[in-house]
Structures are given as structure tokens and as C-alpha cells.
Amino acid sequence: MLKFETVQDIINLEKEAPFSDRLVEKTIYKALKRVADNFPSRPAISFQISSKPGSSSETYTWSELHNCVVKAANIFRKEGIGKKDVIAFVLPNCSETAITFLAGAITGIVNPINALLEPKQIASILRETNAKAIVTLSPMLKTEVAQNVNEALKNAPNVKTIFEVDLVRYLSPPKSWIASLLRPKVTKVHSAKVQNFWDALSSADGSKLTFEDHEDDAVCANFHTGGTTGMPKVAQHRASGMLFNGWSSATLLFSERDCLICPLPLFHVYAAYPIFMTCLLSGAHMVLPTPQGYRGEGVFQNFWKLVEHWGVTFMVTVPTAITQLLQVKVDAKINSLRFALCGSSPLSTAQFREFQEQTGLKILEGYGMTEATCMISVNPPEGDRRIGSVGIRYPYTEVKILDCDSAGKVKKECKVDEVGEICVANPGVFEGKTYTDPDKNKGLFAKGTLMRTGDLGRMDKDGYLWITGRAKDLIIRGGHNIDPSLIEEVISSHPSVAMVGAIGQPDSEKGELPCAYVQLNDGDHVSGEELIGYCKNKITEKAALPKHIEIIAEMPLTAVGKIFKPELRKKAITRIFSEALSKAGVSATISKVEEHPKEGLKAHISGVKNADEVGRVLNPFTFGWELDEN
Numbered sequence: 001m002l003k004f005e006t007v008q009d010i011i012n013l014e015k016e017a018p019f020s021d022r023l024v025e026k027t028i029y030k031a032l033k034r035v036a037d038n039f040p041s042r043p044a045i046s047f048q049i050s051s052k053p054g055s056s057s058e059t060y061t062w063s064e065l066h067n068c069v070v071k072a073a074n075i076f077r078k079e080g081i082g083k084k085d086v087i088a089f090v091l092p093n094c095s096e097t098a099i100t101f102l103a104g105a106i107t108g109i110v111n112p113i114n115a116l117l118e119p120k121q122i123a124s125i126l127r128e129t130n131a132k133a134i135v136t137l138s139p140m141l142k143t144e145v146a147q148n149v150n151e152a153l154k155n156a157p158n159v160k161t162i163f164e165v166d167l168v169r170y171l172s173p174p175k176s177w178i179a180s181l182l183r184p185k186v187t188k189v190h191s192a193k194v195q196n197f198w199d200a201l202s203s204a205d206g207s208k209l210t211f212e213d214h215e216d217d218a219v220c221a222n223f224h225t226g227g228t229t230g231m232p233k234v235a236q237h238r239a240s241g242m243l244f245n246g247w248s249s250a251t252l253l254f255s256e257r258d259c260l261i262c263p264l265p266l267f268h269v270y271a272a273y274p275i276f277m278t279c280l281l282s283g284a285h286m287v288l289p290t291p292q293g294y295r296g297e298g299v300f301q302n303f304w305k306l307v308e309h310w311g312v313t314f315m316v317t318v319p320t321a322i323t324q325l326l327q328v329k330v331d332a333k334i335n336s337l338r339f340a341l342c343g344s345s346p347l348s349t350a351q352f353r354e355f356q357e358q359t360g361l362k363i364l365e366g367y368g369m370t371e372a373t374c375m376i377s378v379n380p381p382e383g384d385r386r387i388g389s390v391g392i393r394y395p396y397t398e399v400k401i402l403d404c405d406s407a408g409k410v411k412k413e414c415k416v417d418e419v420g421e422i423c424v425a426n427p428g429v430f431e432g433k434t435y436t437d438p439d440k441n442k443g444l445f446a447k448g449t450l451m452r453t454g455d456l457g458r459m460d461k462d463g464y465l466w467i468t469g470r471a472k473d474l475i476i477r478g479g480h481n482i483d484p485s486l487i488e489e490v491i492s493s494h495p496s497v498a499m500v501g502a503i504g505q506p507d508s509e510k511g512e513l514p515c516a517y518v519q520l521n522d523g524d525h526v527s528g529e530e531l532i533g534y535c536k537n538k539i540t541e542k543a544a545l546p547k548h549i550e551i552i553a554e555m556p557l558t559a560v561g562k563i564f565k566p567e568l569r570k571k572a573i574t575r576i577f578s579e580a581l582s583k584a585g586v587s588a589t590i591s592k593v594e595e596h597p598k599e600g601l602k603a604h605i606s607g608v609k610n611a612d613e614v615g616r617v618l619n620p621f622t623f624g625w626e627l628d629e630n
Contacts, residue, residue: 002251002252003382004253004380004381004382004383005380005382005384006380006383006392006462006463007317007392007393007462007463009321009380009383010392010393010394010395013251013395014027014395014396014550019240019244019395019396019427021499022247023240023243023247025243026217026239026240026242027106027213027214027215027239028102028105028106028214028220028239028242028280029073029106029209029213029214030213031243031246031280031281032065032069032102032106032280033066034188035062035280035281035282035283036062036063036065036066038062038283039062039256039283040061040062040063041061041062041063042061042062042256042283042285042548043059043060043061043062043064043259043285044060044061044064044065044279044285044286045060045065045095045279045285045286045287045288046058046059046060046285046286046287046288046310046584047093047094047095047170047287047288048199048288048289048290049094049167049170049290049291050290050297050298051289051291051296051297051298051299051301051302051306052298052302053122053302053306053308053309053379054309055424056170056172057471058095058170060095062199062283062614065098065099065102066206067095067100067207068099068201068206069099069103069106070103070204070205070207070208070209071201071204071205071207071393072100072103072201072204072207073102073103073106073107073209074204074205074206074210074211075105075200075201075204076103076104076107076108076133077210077211078210079132079133079160079161080132080133080135080160080161081104081108081132082109082593083107083218084108084109084218084219085107085109085111085129085132086108086109086111086129086130086132086222087100087104087107087108087109087110087111087131087132087133087134087135087502088110088111088112088113088125088126088129088134088135088159089101089104089110089111089112089113089134089135089136089267090113090114090115090117090122090132090134090135090136090137090145090148090149090267090289091115091135091136091137091145091165091266091267092115092137092143092145092292093262093265093266093271093288093290093291093292093293094165094167094170094267094291095288095289096135096165097267097288098110098266098276098286098288100135100163100265101272101276101453102280104135104221104594105220105221105239105242106209106213106214107211107219107305109129109220109221109222110218110220110221110222111125111126111129111131111221111222111223111234112221112223112266112267112268112272113125113126113224113267114267114268114501114559115145115222115265115267115559116263116559117148118148119148119149119151119152119155120155121153122149122156123152123153123154123155123156123233125150125224125232126153126156126158126159127155127156127158128234128436128437129157129222129234129436131156131159132158132159132160132161133159133160133161133162133163133357133576134149134151134153134159134161134162134163134192135162135163135164135165135197135476136148136162136163136164136165136369137164137166137167137174138164138165138166138167138168138183138196139183139184139185139186140166140167140168140179140183140184141179141183141184144394146164146184146186147184147186148379149341150187150188150189151189151400152191152211152385153189153192154189154190156190157190157191159190159192159229160193160435161192161193161195162192162193162194162195162473162569162611163195163196163197163200164194164195164196164197165197166196166197168180168183169198169347170399173495175456184228186519190548214239215276217238217239217240218238218239219236219237219238219430220235220237220238220239220242221237221242221272222234222235222236222237223235223237223267223268223269223272223370223435224370224484225237225370225371225521233435233437233440234435234436234437235370235371235373235430235432235434235435235436236433236434236435236436237373237428237430238373238430239516240348240427240428241372241373241426241427241428241429242277242373242398242428243281244373244426244427244428245273245274245277245373245374245375245428246273246277246278246279246281246282247276247281247529248375248394248395248396249274249278249281249375249400250278250282250284250340251283251395252279252378252381252395253278253314253339253381253626254279254282254284254314255276255282255283255284256282256283256284257284257313258282258284258285258313258314258338259284259285259310259311259312259313259314259336260275260278260279260284260285260286260287260313260314260315260316261287261289261306261307261310261312261315261316262275262287262288262293262313262316262323263288263289263290263293263294263299263303263317264274264293264294264315264316264318264560264561265293265298265510265560266288267559268452268559268560269368269369269373269374270316270318270343270364270368270374270560271316271375273368273373273374273375274341274343274366274368274374274375275316285310287306287310287312289306291300294321294324294561299538299593300321300324300325300327300328300351301328303325303328304328304330304331304332304334304605305331305332307332307334307336307337308333308334308336309491310339311336312318312334312336312363313336313337313339314337314338314339314340314341315337315339315340315341315361316340316341316343317340317341317342318342318343318344318560318561318562319342319344319351319553319561320499320557320562321561322342322351322355323351323498323499325355326351326354326355326358327521327522330358330359334359335364337359338362338381339361339362339364339381340355340359340361340362340363340364340365340400341364341366341378342363342365342366343367343390344560344561344562345363349354349387349388349431349489352365352387352388362378362381362385363379363385364379364380364385364391365378365379365385365388365389365390365391366378366379366390366391367390367391367465367467367551369424369453369455369591370452370487371429371434371435371451371453372424372426372428372429372453373427373428373429374428375394375428376390376393376394376397376399376424376426376465377390377391377392377393377394377397377399378390378391378392379391379392379393380392383513384462384464386464388466389460389464389465389466390465390466390467391465392463392464392465392466393465394426394503396426396427397424397425397426398424398425398426398450398497399422399423399424399459399465400413400422400423400424400446400450401413401414401419401420401421401422401423401457401458401459402414402420402421402423402446402450402452403420403421404421404423404446404452406443407442407443408443408444408445408446408452409446410446410447413461414458416458416459416460416461417458417459417460417461418458419456419457419458419468419562420456420458421452421453421454421455421456421457422453422455422456422457422467423446423447423450423451423452423453424450424451424453425449425450425451429449429451431445431449431451432445433447434451454472455469456465456468456469456474456483468483468485469483469484469485473565475502475503475504475505475512475513475514475544476504476511476512477504477507477510477511477513477514477543482504482544483544484501484502484503484513484514485502486539486541486544487500487502487514487516487535487539487544487546488500488502488516490534490538490539491516491518491531491534491535491546491549493538494526494531494534495521495524495528496520496521496524496525497518497519497521497526497531498519498520498521498522499518499519499555499563500516500517500518500519500556501516501555501565501568502515502516502518503515503517503519503565503569503572504548504569505547505548505566505573505575506572506573506576506577506593506621506622507576507621508580508620508621509620511622512622513547513548514543514545514546514547515542515546515547515548515549515550515572516531516546516548516549516550517549517550517552517555517568517571518531518549518550518551518552519551519552519553519554519555520551526551527550527551528548528549528550528551530547531546531549532545532546535549548575550571550573552571556568564602565614566595567585569593569601570601573590573593573601573603573623574590574593574603576621577590577603577605577618577621577625578590580617580621581618583613586608586613586614586617586618587607587608588605588606588607588608588614589605589606589607589629590603590604590605590606591604591605592604592608601623601627602623602624602626603618603623603624603625603626604626604628605618605625605626605627605628606626606627606628608627611627611629614627
């Protein structure tokens with residue numbers, strides 16, 4: 001590990017050599033072979049299906065993982081997956097997920113898909129990537145993954161082969177007997193060929209590839225975005241970008257002696273690159289606790305014991321997980337832990353300090369994006385870790401704060417501490433071809449090479465990056481831009497608040513008015529009106545004072561733990577439209593609010609036939625609507 005305290009350390013590293021000379025091996029397979037040759041008997045990945053420390057688990061050494069990955073790659077190629085073909089997976093975390101990720105990237109293009117998506121969303125991604133094969137679960141109790149994929153494949157006829165992973169193999173009697181006996185029956189509704197994953201691999205050669213490895217900087221992965229502001233898009237990742245993430249963290253943070261616990265899903269870039277690819281480049285050990293990660297039963301309650309059991313040196317987390325961990329006593333020896341990397345969304349100052357006081361652990365806040373093959377910046381482990389900042393840029397990464405128009409034309413470059421749009425370039429950014437859909441690349445780049453992130457931020461005089469909000473999350477009240485983070489920071493400082501999401505609710509005159517949805521800490525009680533009163537003297541910007549604060553039982557989250565604001569917007573649209581119709585004496589119901597691919601969120605109205613009657617009430621609002629078909 002090299003010295004990493006200031007921006008100057010990054011500059012010094014870059015001066016030594018261009019990034020093209022940094023990678024010893026330039027393909028995913030060669031990187032895997034190198035780590036297997038260097039550390040054949042060291043642990044590579046471990047998976048345990050339950051959260052109880054010391055419960056049954058499975059560990060692969062780097063040599064064993066190499067063997068399984070090569071077998072899978074050879075079978076995928078045998079089934080017709082060529083260099084430019086896509087093999088998707090819809091899986092929770094398990095050993096097979098890690099194997100499939102590497103094997104798919106070596107054979108062709110791997111396409112991880114969120115296992116929590118609905119069938120129509122899965123089908124849409126499969127069609128857009130034109131996937132030829134998919135790896136998913138066999139039918140099993142307590143999960144609908146097999147059923148959802150089966151339904152999705154009705155509308156994705158391009159998928160010709162299915163490899164099924166049976167999680168029952170991880171269970172011991174009598175649970176394995178019960179799970180097998182009560183396995184759900186799923187009627188096949190597609191024409192794809194179905195094979196058991198391990199049965200297919202049993203006849204394959206694991207010593208070497210039966211086909212030629214990629215020799216160019218090929219696209220090796222398609223990742224769909226998390227969709228916190230709308231419908232997911234599919235980003236293309238080249239081998240250089242994938243390896244860049246692993247090389248950077250392996251150079252600055254980790255070695256083969258580290259153990260990284262990963263309770264985040266491998267279908268998300270946060271787990272796949274800063275964690276898994278870092279292990280691939282450094283020889284470190286990745287631990288996957290339960291298929292659902294942080295969402296798994298008992299994971300929060302057992303988390304610190306898991307750290308002690310595995311000798312974890314590094315944990316990856318998100319603010320919503322920290323909220324839960326703060327309610328769990330540190331009941332184990334966790335002195336092996338060196339750092340916690342926190343990303344996905346800003347961590348409040350109060351949470352940052354409380355977590356460090358409770359655990360004695362250094363938090364490194366970082367910043368990344370699916371479109372940039374993840375990491376962009378991180379707080380330096382041995383340098384000044386500035387609370388609220390996402391740190392210093394990664395090596396070979398250019399970060400500019402710009403004011404751009406919708407076409408990407410730069411109006412000006414922002415000064416020190418001036419807020420603008422964060423724009424980046426690094427080996428993970430695929431210039432001009434970020435998304436699989438060419439139309440979505442229009443206007444995405446400033447100055448030709450700098451990808452517009454859609455995030456608002458500022459750069460201080462020492463090169464630290466500060467995220468101030470999402471451009472799409474801005475609450476626009478009568479032309480006045482309100483940053484939701486201003487509202488969220490104040491509300492989250494209330495001792496009873498666990499999570500808060502601020503959005504703009506529809507308003508017929510102002511366009512939007514600020515409102516917030518709040519999840520309280522377990523056992524606490526406070527009303528929305530009381531929280532509005534709490535905000536009055538703390539939010540100095542009068543226009544930003546929330547007009548409505550609603551307490552909800554559970555905050556909607558993405559798979560990686562970000563607050564899913566489209567769901568909050570749906571709640572707000574339903575509430576405001578219902579109130580407006582009722583006040584106007586129109587007897588109608590908001591049956592649902594859905595995301596329209598081109599028109600954004602749109603309300604569906606039922607119980608009324610007269611569109612003019614509804615239009616008089618709802619047309620002044622900026623959100624669309626339509627009558628349900630009878």
C-alpha cells in the first residue's frame with residue numbers, strides 16, 4: 001500500500017507512470033490467474049447462508065475459485081456465449097454469484113440484475129442487453145426469484161439457456177429435507193433450456209480456458225443503474241474500468257492479508273468493484289454473510305460477532321445500515337477492523353460521530369457511480385477525513401465542477417467551493433458509449449470527455465469533494481431551487497429520527513413544495529407537526545421549510561440501501577391529487593402512480609368517466625395523469 005494522505009500523493013503516483021502501464025494483467029481472466037498463482041491457498045470468498053457466527057459456511061481458495069470460474073466460462077462458451085454475447089444473472093449473494101460474475105465477464109459480457117426487481121423490469125433489461133443465457137435460482141421457499149424470472153422470460157425470448165442454482169445445497173438436515181419437500185412448483189412459461197448449474201459444470205475442464213481470452217479492452221459487463229430517480233438505465237463497463245477499481249483500492253488500501261465483509265449485493269457496482277475486484281487484484285478475502293446481506297435475518301444483530309469470527313479488517317456500509325447498526329450493541333472483539341467504507345448517499349454529521357464513538361472505527365466516506373464503473377473519490381485513510389466530504393479523487397481521475405446546459409455545453413467552470421454539476425473522467429468512464437441505449441448518451445458529456453454525473457457538489461481548496469444533492473432531486477419551488485439535503489440534515493439531527501427523505505410534492509401554483517417522509521428510531525414517538533416545529537428555527541431558508549412531514553413505518557430503499565425517492569414521490573402525488581379531487585367534489589380514486597418511460601411519474605385515476613372533470617382539477621399540476629380503462 002502506498003502513502004495516501006493528500007491530493008499531492010495522488011499526483012505523485014500519477015507522475016510515476018500512465019495508467020495503461022499500471023496493470024500487470026489487462027484482462028479479467030489474466031488477473032484471476034495471477035492471483036491464483038500468487039496466493040493459491042489463501043481464502044478468496046466465503047459464504048454462509050445464515051447470519052449466526054460459526055454456522056455452516058463455504059470457502060474457496062483462490063486456486064479453487066480459479067478452477068470453478070474456468071469451468072463455468074468453458075460451459076458458457078459451449079452454450080454459445082461468445083465474446084460479445086451477454087449472460088445475465090438474477091441471484092442473491094452466494095458462491096455461485098461470485099463465480100458467475102467472473103466467468104461471465106471472461107466469456108462474454110456479464111449482466112447482473114437486481115434480484116428484487118419485478119418480472120417486467122427484469123424482462124426489459126434482458127431485452128435491452130439481448131442476453132442469450134441467464135443464471136438464476138431454482139424454486140425455493142421464502143423467495144420469488146425463480147417465479148419472477150420464469151414470468152420475465154415470457155417477454156424475453158432472446159434468452160435460450162437457464163442455469164439454475166439450488167440454495168438447498170447450503171442447508172443441513174432437517175432444513176434441507178423440509179426445503180426440498182416444500183419446494184414451490186413453477187409451471188414453465190418459456191422455451192429456454194434449463195440446466196442445473198453444478199451439473200453443467202461437472203463435465204467441464206477447470207485447468208484452462210478452451211477458448212482464446214479477450215486481448216483487447218472489451219466490454220465485459222452491463223450494469224443497470226440503481227434507479228433512485230427513475231427507471232434503470234444500462235451502463236457498459238470495459239475490462240480496464242473494472243480492473244481500475246480493483247487496482248486503485250489494492251494500491252491505496254488493501255493487501256492479501258485483508259478480509260473484507262460484503263453485506264451488499266453483488267449485482268450492484270458497490271460490491272462488485274470496490275470489494276470483489278479489489279480482492280481479485282490484491283488477493284484479499286471477501287465474506288458474504290447470507291444471501292440478502294444486510295437484509296438477511298439476524299445480520300444486524302450478529303454483525304459484530306461476524307466481524308470477530310472472520311477476522312474482518314474492512315467493512316462496507318451505507319448510511320441506512322449505519323442507522324441500524326447504531327441500535328446494536330458492539331458485543332464482540334472488533335479490533336481487527338481498520339476501516340469502514342461508507343457510500344451510496346451522504347452520511348449525516350451526527351451519525352458519523354456517533355458511529356465512530358460507539359465502535360472506535362474510522363469511517364471513509366466515498367463516492368462512486370454505476371456509469372463510472374464505480375469509484376470516483378474517497379477520504380484518505382491516513383490523512384484528513386473531513387466529515388461530510390466524499391474525499392479526494394481516485395488516481396487517474398479528473399473531477400470538474402461545471403455549469404452545463406442540457407446538451408452538455410459548458411457555461412462556466414465553477415470556482416473553489418462554488419456548487420455546480422460534478423463531471424468526471426477516468427478509466428472507468430466509457431466516453432460516448434456509457435449506456436447501451438445511444439439516445440441516453442446524448443448530452444451526457446461535457447467537453448467531450450467529462451461525464452455529467454447529475455450530482456451537485458463543490459470542491460474545496462484542498463481538493464476534497466462535497467456532494468450537495470442530485471440535480472434531479474432538486475425541489476424547484478416557483479423557479480427557486482431548494483437542495484433537499486438542507487432539509488434532511490436538519491430533520492436527521494432530531495434524536496428520534498432514523499431516516500429522512502425530502503422531496504418536492506406537487507403544487508398547482510408553485511410547481512413543487514418541500515415535504516419530507518421520516519422513519520423513527522424503534523420505540524420513539526414524534527409527530528410530523530412536531531418535526532415541522534423543530535425545523536422552523538433551524539432551516540434558515542424560509543422557502544425550504546417543509547409544508548408536510550409524514551411519519552412512515554419503513555423507508556423505501558434500493559438494494560444497496562439508498563432511499564428510493566420515486567416511491568416517496570408516488571406517495572406525495574397520491575396524497576396531493578386525492579386531496580385536490582376531494583376538495584373539488586370529484587369522486588375519484590388514485591389507483592396507482594407509475595413511472596412512464598418518457599413522461600415520468602403519472603397518476604392513474606379510477607372511479608370516474610369524465611376526463612374533463614378530472615382535468616380541471618389536475619391539469620394545473622406538473623405531473624401527468626390518465627384515466628384507467630374500464
